Amino acid sequence: MDDNNSLYESAEKIHAREVDGTFDRLRAAATIWLLGLYYFVPWLRWEDRQAILFDLPARKFYIFGLTFWPQDFIYLAWLLVIAGISLFFVTSLAGRLWCGYACPQTVWTNAFVWLERIAEGNRSRRMKLDKSPWTREKILRRTAKQILWITFALWTGFTFVGYFTPILELGREILEFDLGPWESFWVFFYSLATYGNAGIMREQVCKYMCPYARFQSAMFDHDTLIISYDEKRGEPRGSRSRKNAETKSNQGDCIDCTLCVQVCPVGIDIREGLQYECIACAACVDACDGIMDRMEYPRGLISYTTENAMAGKKSRIVRPRTIIYGTVLLILVVGLAGALSSRYELRMDVLRDRNALYRELSAGRIENVYTLKVLNKSDRDHPLSLVVTGLPGLVIETDPPQPIAVAGELTTITARVQALPAEAGAGGHDVRFEVQSGLDEQITADSDSRYFLPTN
Amino acid sequence: MTTGVGKNPEGLPEDAPRAWRRWTRKAENIAAILWPSFLAACIATAVFFGNIDPVDLYGNSAPLAEVSSLTGYAIGFFFFWIICSLSSLLSVLLIRTSRRRDGRARKETHH
Numbered sequence: 098m099d100d101n102n103s104l105y106e107s108a109e110k111i112h113a114r115e116v117d118g119t120f121d122r123l124r125a126a127a128t129i130w131l132l133g134l135y136y137f138v139p140w141l142r143w144e145d146r147q148a149i150l151f152d153l154p155a156r157k158f159y160i161f162g163l164t165f166w167p168q169d170f171i172y173l174a175w176l177l178v179i180a181g182i183s184l185f186f187v188t189s190l191a192g193r194l195w196c197g198y199a200c201p202q203t204v205w206t207n208a209f210v211w212l213e214r215i216a217e218g219n220r221s222r223r224m225k226l227d228k229s230p231w232t233r234e235k236i237l238r239r240t241a242k243q244i245l246w247i248t249f250a251l252w253t254g255f256t257f258v259g260y261f262t263p264i265l266e267l268g269r270e271i272l273e274f275d276l277g278p279w280e281s282f283w284v285f286f287y288s289l290a291t292y293g294n295a296g297i298m299r300e301q302v303c304k305y306m307c308p309y310a311r312f313q314s315a316m317f318d319h320d321t322l323i324i325s326y327d328e329k330r331g332e333p334r335g336s337r338s339r340k341n342a343e344t345k346s347n348q349g350d351c352i353d354c355t356l357c358v359q360v361c362p363v364g365i366d367i368r369e370g371l372q373y374e375c376i377a378c379a380a381c382v383d384a385c386d387g388i389m390d391r392m393e394y395p396r397g398l399i400s401y402t403t404e405n406a407m408a409g410k411k412s413r414i415v416r417p418r419t420i421i422y423g424t425v426l427l428i429l430v431v432g433l434a435g436a437l438s439s440r441y442e443l444r445m446d447v448l449r450d451r452n453a454l455y456r457e458l459s460a461g462r463i464e465n466v467y468t469l470k471v472l473n474k475s476d477r478d479h480p481l482s483l484v485v486t487g488l489p490g491l492v493i494e495t496d497p498p499q500p501i502a503v504a505g506e507l508t509t510i511t512a513r514v515q516a517l518p519a520e521a522g523a524g525g526h527d528v529r530f531e532v533q534s535g536l537d538e539q540i541t542a543d544s545d546s547r548y549f550l551p552t553n
Numbered sequence: 554m555t556t557g558v559g560k561n562p563e564g565l566p567e568d569a570p571r572a573w574r575r576w577t578r579k580a581e582n583i584a585a586i587l588w589p590s591f592l593a594a595c596i597a598t599a600v601f602f603g604n605i606d607p608v609d610l611y612g613n614s615a616p617l618a619e620v621s622s623l624t625g626y627a628i629g630f631f632f633f634w635i636i637c638s639l640s641s642l643l644s645v646l647l648i649r650t651s652r653r654r655d656g657r658a659r660k661e662t663h664h
Contacts, residue, residue: 104580111573154622156606170603279623305576306588364573 110227111300113210114220114359118383127198128207136252139259144476151261157505163437164474164505168444172437179429184309186422188316190414192323196310196376202302203376205253205295206362212249216242220359246296247288254288300363304374311373319404320412324377326357326368326399327407334368339392350394357381357399367399442475443502443542447530454549462515463550469495469510471532471542473502480535483512487528488548490520502532518550525549578649585645590637597633602626 141148143161150159158165165172187194196203217223217238229235258280259267270276276284294302303310317323331351351368358366360380365372367381385399403412450466458464473479479502485491496511512530528548534540576584607625 104577104583106575106577108574153626156622167603167606170600173599173603277623279621279627282627301574301576305581306584308589 111362111364112220112223112227113362113380114356114384115214116356116360116380116383116387118386120379121383124198124207124378124380128204131199131201131204132208136256139256139264147263147265149260150263153261162476164476166472166474168472169440169474172433175429175433175436179426179433182422182426182429185316186419186426188313189318189321189418189422192317192321193313193375193377194322196303196313197378200376202294202299202307203378205291206299208249209246209295209299210362212245213242216245246292250288250292250296251284253291254284254286257287258284300374300376303363303376310376314373316418318416318418319408319410320414320416322401322403323371324367324375324379324382324399325371325402325404325407326351327397327402328368331368331398350389350392350398352388352392354388356384356388360384440474441542442473442540443479443532443534444472444474445530445532445542445544446470446472447544447546449546455551457551458515461517461519463518463521464513464515465548467512467514467530467546469512469530469532469544471500471502471508471510473504473506473508476504477536478502478504479540481510481532482535483510484531484533485512485514485528486531488516488521488526491516491528491548502534514548516548516550521548521550523550523552582645582649586638586641590634590641593637593640594630594633597637598626598630601633602629 138149139147143159146159148159148161152159156167158169184195213223217226226235226238255267255271256264261283262280267276267280270280330349332349333347334351334353335348336353337348357368358364358381360383361367362378362380363374363376365374367375379401381399382401386396389396389398405412446469448468448470450468454465456464456466469483471481481500481502483493483495483500485493492515494513494515496513500508500510502508514528526548527545529543529545531541531543602625607622607629610625
């Protein structure tokens with residue numbers, strides 16, 4: 098066996114140096130806000146149920162007052178398309194904002210690095226610890242880190258499953274050691290994924306596994322915001338002391354302190370130019386601005402800029418690319434809003450009784466039997482009134498006599514429809530069933546079926 | 554490219570070595586097989602079970618007659634993941650064994 102056993106060609110772990118600055122504070126704020134949202138949302142209540150719950154066994158998704166059914170799958174697909182186009186739009190405007198601030202990979206990695214820092218100290222202490230033999234201190238610190246990581250990962254997995262199983266119930270089941278096999282499996286699966294991605298793999302996910310990292314450059318143009326080192330200003334780089342900051346005029350502004358490299362979470366040197374590994378977190382901008390301040394040089398040797406701005410041209414925000422993405426996005430969002438606001442509260446399917454075309458009753462009356470399936474997507478009960486049209490003299494009887502479409506449920510109603518052959522005529526006829534809500538006469542649903550009379 | 558280590562105003566420690574974690578081809582292959590197929594399986598599962606209730610589906614077939622819907626979703630998901638992995642596996646195989654860009658054949662490996 099040669100080196101084929103290892104999955105790493107080289108295994109030096111990146112420990113990004115801590116940095117303070119505008120963008121770091123923004124990044125921390127985004128991390129806290131997004132994680133807070135993730136861990137808090139399943140605990141929200143809406144009336145007597147969980148506000149956001151994707152109830153897979155019952156095949157119903159609850160989002161505050163709305164209930165979504167499998168028939169509403171189109172909205173989910175639509176939402177995903179909107180998310181995709183939004184990503185394109187933001188990317189064309191501001192580059193990899195998603196990667197640096199909002200991607201779950203980044204957000205959870207930040208959280209895991211914070212925990213690591215609590216247990217193992219700052220960058221140089223962590224690097225020393227990596228190289229140190231297994232002393233008592235190393236064992237203690239590593240154990241502490243693992244306890245923090247595993248607890249956090251398990252809580253993440255528990256929260257994730259809490260979006261699919263009512264989280265209060267789930268919590269009780271865990272406390273009573275009564276968790277179902279699949280719930281346990283998914284809690285551990287998601288915990289493991291979190292631990293692996295944010296604790297172990299980190300930037301490797303972005304470098305080796307992220308498809309967006311590979312195609313995002315297709316959305317870039319010369320007006321897209323990128324993080325860039327001003328080579329003209331910085332080179333030739335060279336170290337110098339603060340005393341002779343001004344005397345060495347043959348040097349560029351880069352003092353070659355390598356802080357920009359040390360703070361980089363993906364381990365690149367931004368001074369080599371834009372690289373696909375760069376997740377645009379702007380840690381190097383913060384680091385360099387701090388040094389520039391100390392050297393009393395102007396800020397912005399590394400900055401958010403555009404290719405046009407660097408070439409001394411004007412950067413445009415409005416341009417064909419952003420207009421196209423923006424317009425498509427606007428149309429999709431307005432369309433979704435419209436579709437959601439006019440979403441039918443009631444839906445009905447009519448199934449004919451399969452056993453008989455018709456039944457003959459006394460006095461020559463003919464009866465056809467139907468099963469009506471009324472879906473009430475809203476969160477209120479609708480008393481229903483039912484009419485059948487299409488033939489003269491139709492009489493309808495339902496079971497139950499006063500049907501109610503129960504909130505968020507599929508209600509089955511049996512309908513017996515009677516007609517006189519003398520009035521209605523022979524053979525098959527198209528008929529239409531219509532239900533109307535007793536709460537609001539605007540809320541209706543209809544469905545077509547066939548009515549059969551003897552052909553004699 | 555030199556590592557460009559210099560003394561900075563604070564006398565900070567020199568930069569760490571630049572040989573950051575890098576995956577082997579084997580690790581890349583594993584990720585390229587399992588990860589895209591995982592994403593594809595998620596989409597397939599959502600589309601499939603968005604239209605079909607697993608209880609109806611498995612209720613009709615004798616060997617799986619008594620499954621809960623959660624088991625149904627899980628079976629479906631792993632089924633899709635395996636199928637999609639096979640597709641990724643073939644893609645990786647085809648790309649890794651193709652003639653190289655410079656026209657030279659890849660070294661044949663015999664075991």
